[in-house]
Amino acid sequence: MEIAFEYGYVGFWVMIIVLAMVAELISVSLTSIWFAFGGVAALCLAGLGAPFWAQMAGFLVISLLSMYFTRPWAIKHLNTRRGKSNLEELIGSSVQVTETIDNRKETGRALHKGMEWTARAARDGEIIEKGSEAYIERIEGVKLMVSTNRIMDPKEQMQATGE
Numbered sequence: 001m002e003i004a005f006e007y008g009y010v011g012f013w014v015m016i017i018v019l020a021m022v023a024e025l026i027s028v029s030l031t032s033i034w035f036a037f038g039g040v041a042a043l044c045l046a047g048l049g050a051p052f053w054a055q056m057a058g059f060l061v062i063s064l065l066s067m068y069f070t071r072p073w074a075i076k077h078l079n080t081r082r083g084k085s086n087l088e089e090l091i092g093s094s095v096q097v098t099e100t101i102d103n104r105k106e107t108g109r110a111l112h113k114g115m116e117w118t119a120r121a122a123r124d125g126e127i128i129e130k131g132s133e134a135y136i137e138r139i140e141g142v143k144l145m146v147s148t149n150r151i152m153d154p155k156e157q158m159q160a161t162g163e
Helices: 009-027 033-047 052-078 086-090 154-161
Strands: 094-102 107-112 115-121 133-140 143-147
Touching: 009 033, 009 052, 033 052, 094 115, 094 143, 107 143
Parallel strands: 115 143
Antiparallel strands: 094 107, 094 133, 107 115, 133 143
8 A cells, every 4th residue: 555655645546446447347247437437536636635535525426426327327228238038038938738737736837848847827726737738928936837828929919910
């Protein structure tokens, strides 16, 4: 830390800025870039000769304000390529019922692409017989919640209506 204080607090804030930027480059998850902004504000205050408490206040205020106002926007616009997870891809797919699905008896298994899953009816009271085809409505834990009614994903709905 002696090196940082050799040039007063200016060196300290330069180190904070560099550390925050390096941490952001390593994590790439928008966790520390806001402290670099605060460090720049504190560096400016240090350059103007402000006392350390004012520099620290500037650092905290600018860091928190930049996080509060820009983080939601950055997350929305920088994470646009999020695709469906493997489980989300299953929704709407057909399965072959290998054991009668009865929620009251807590029985039911279904086969999807060679993998057997525990299955339950998406609607209580619905019994789906062995050998019939069903469609995945949702996934709860490790259970497929299925129905005999096929649901369409949003893309299919748009194509069906001609939009």
